[in-house]
Amino acid sequence: MGTARYIARRLIFSLCLIVGVSVIxxxxxxxxxxxxxxxxxxxxxxxxxxxxxxxxxYGLDGSVTDRYFTWVGSLLRLDFGTSIIYNLPxxxxxxxxxxxxxxxxxxxxxxxxxxxVLISVLAATRQYSRIDFGVIASAMVGHSLPGFLxxxxxxxxxxxxxxxxxxxxxxxxxxxxWGSDTADALWHMVLPVSMLVxxxxxxxxxxxRSSLVDVLRQDFITAARASGLPERRVVFxxxxxxxxxxxxxxxxxxxxxxxxxxxxxETVFTWPGLGALYIMAIQQLDYPxxxxxxxxxxxxxxxxxxxxxxxxxxxxxxxxxx
Amino acid sequence: MSDATLPVxxxxxxxxxxxxxxxxxxxxxxxxxxxxxxxLVTLVVATAILxxxxxxxxxxxxxxxxxxxARRAPDAVHWLGxxxxxxxxxxxxxxxxxxxxxxxxGAMTIASIIGVTIxxxxxxxxxxxxxxxxxxxxxxxxxxxxxxxxxxxxxxxxVVVGTWLxxxxxxxxxxxxxxxxxxxxxxxxxxxxxxxxxxxxxxxxEAATCIGTxxxxxxxxxxxxxxxxxxxxxxxLGIGGAILAETMVSFLGxxxxxxxxxxxxxxxxxxxxxxxxxxxxxxxxxLFVTVLGFNLLADGLTDAFNPRLRQ
Numbered sequence: 001m002g003t004a005r006y007i008a009r010r011l012i013f014s015l016c017l018i019v020g021v022s023v024i025x026x027x028x029x030x031x032x033x034x035x036x037x038x039x040x041x042x043x044x045x046x047x048x049x050x051x052x053x054x055x056x057x058y059g060l061d062g063s064v065t066d067r068y069f070t071w072v073g074s075l076l077r078l079d080f081g082t083s084i085i086y087n088l089p090x091x092x093x094x095x096x097x098x099x100x101x102x103x104x105x106x107x108x109x110x111x112x113x114x115x116x117v118l119i120s121v122l123a124a125t126r127q128y129s130r131i132d133f134g135v136i137a138s139a140m141v142g143h144s145l146p147g148f149l150x151x152x153x154x155x156x157x158x159x160x161x162x163x164x165x166x167x168x169x170x171x172x173x174x175x176x177x178w179g180s181d182t183a184d185a186l187w188h189m190v191l192p193v194s195m196l197v198x199x200x201x202x203x204x205x206x207x208x209r210s211s212l213v214d215v216l217r218q219d220f221i222t223a224a225r226a227s228g229l230p231e232r233r234v235v236f237x238x239x240x241x242x243x244x245x246x247x248x249x250x251x252x253x254x255x256x257x258x259x260x261x262x263x264x265x266e267t268v269f270t271w272p273g274l275g276a277l278y279i280m281a282i283q284q285l286d287y288p289x290x291x292x293x294x295x296x297x298x299x300x301x302x303x304x305x306x307x308x309x310x311x312x313x314x315x316x317x318x319x320x321x322x
Numbered sequence: 323m324s325d326a327t328l329p330v331x332x333x334x335x336x337x338x339x340x341x342x343x344x345x346x347x348x349x350x351x352x353x354x355x356x357x358x359x360x361x362l363v364t365l366v367v368a369t370a371i372l373x374x375x376x377x378x379x380x381x382x383x384x385x386x387x388x389x390x391x392a393r394r395a396p397d398a399v400h401w402l403g404x405x406x407x408x409x410x411x412x413x414x415x416x417x418x419x420x421x422x423x424x425x426x427x428g429a430m431t432i433a434s435i436i437g438v439t440i441x442x443x444x445x446x447x448x449x450x451x452x453x454x455x456x457x458x459x460x461x462x463x464x465x466x467x468x469x470x471x472x473x474x475x476x477x478x479x480x481v482v483v484g485t486w487l488x489x490x491x492x493x494x495x496x497x498x499x500x501x502x503x504x505x506x507x508x509x510x511x512x513x514x515x516x517x518x519x520x521x522x523x524x525x526x527x528e529a530a531t532c533i534g535t536x537x538x539x540x541x542x543x544x545x546x547x548x549x550x551x552x553x554x555x556x557x558x559l560g561i562g563g564a565i566l567a568e569t570m571v572s573f574l575g576x577x578x579x580x581x582x583x584x585x586x587x588x589x590x591x592x593x594x595x596x597x598x599x600x601x602x603x604x605x606x607x608x609l610f611v612t613v614l615g616f617n618l619l620a621d622g623l624t625d626a627f628n629p630r631l632r633q
Binding site: 013016017020021024025028029031032038137140141143144145146148149152153155156160256259260261263264267268278279282283285290294297298301302305 | 355457460461464465466467468469470472473474476477480481562566569570573574575576592595596599602603606609610613614617618621
């Protein structure tokens, strides 16, 4: 099977995934009945007429299938409806909060990648040395330490004990640090990004080290060494490139894991991101917001998976497509 | 008496190579990380079983609240202090091991049943069935599982109001367990499929087919036992993962308010992190030890079952 056909197949599969999630989500939300009735249930002075008109206002009348197709139609026009609780366009909220989430996750994964390359080269080139065992042991421990616990420990140390880093939020409400908004925003990013970096570095290091150990034992590395290449070029030029292939597939998974657990990360740091927004939405049954946020998270995840699938083929033509 | 005769009996028996389980145990015993994992898991299991005998207080004892001793730092009476609800932190931590294990084992039992059935079917049947089932599994691997679980737990809590389901004790916890099981099966299915594919044409399976063994017996008595080692590793990993997931769901406030779980403690006490850090750190440490234990155990088991992987 050709590369183009493979990519086309992955694309179609990704689309099916997104449609599948949208159907499940819609069915689930509709299983609870009319959300307006639940939302207004305990308010005094609500008559049936009011419920009926509010239901109509949010387009919640009509049959389930009709509403599903109306919803999908408006999704395609990037219209996610209006949040019931916040009375703001959902698409606008998703962009604002989504950018806050990416603001900590993208730098975190970049930094983690750089650190783990350095550490795993250090460990793999000295296999079974003390450094190697130290790296494996600490990576294993770091891999098992749930991210949010690390976040709590960081807050205890750096915010409560030392009092040097802010424990919550993305910005100061007044008096930004050093009078500069940028410095203030960066300062708030330090703790959440460190937590994500630690979490990702541990996992990436475990993976990259074992991959590098495997590659360094292969014949072409011996050949490169025999031809008199300096060790630095053998490791960084030849071995690392090949060791990266399994890591690359894992990057998509890692990104998905970070995005999937964003609700936890952002609760720990009270970070105004997509995860925190999602929690608010399901707590308050903000129907359009729940659906919009879930769809965005799904699309981001599916895209990440698709990109890694494609990159995988692009890097290593030996991969059997199927 | 019987002890004295045993060596003679052993010596007289023809020498037989130790089976796969015994061989694996010999290898596992030499793996320090794996043994540490086994020790940690044993500790957690022992804690869960013995909780009523070692816990200094009852899990629902809030009497410290009445004495004005809530959020008290660790002392001789309350070894790990009290939390903002007046519970003894140490007691709640011990009892939390029970919930954690119930969640881990329950979720992975469900996941194993679904995973082995689907994966085994795909691997043994092959062709179109295989293709469809594996795409189905992939679907569950790509969707944002944690996010979906949060929404389902919340919505299901509303759906059941007024139905017979409401009378099930700890319904919320049950929901989480079943959901985790229903979402964590794809890795098991993939492994089961790979193993069934590998074993389908193994010599002993063909031999069994030749002497007319029924298909069901071939699948359940010849192929499945040989696929078990690889599956056990995944189950051990999954138990840790399920416990972590339940804790995160509870930490976000979607857990079972009636259950004594680490996630519930984290949720109730996180607001008091600054004044009573021990009430947050203790359940957190318990969670970490448990997850680390299962991860190390799974790692050790991988090495023990597949010695060729380790070089």
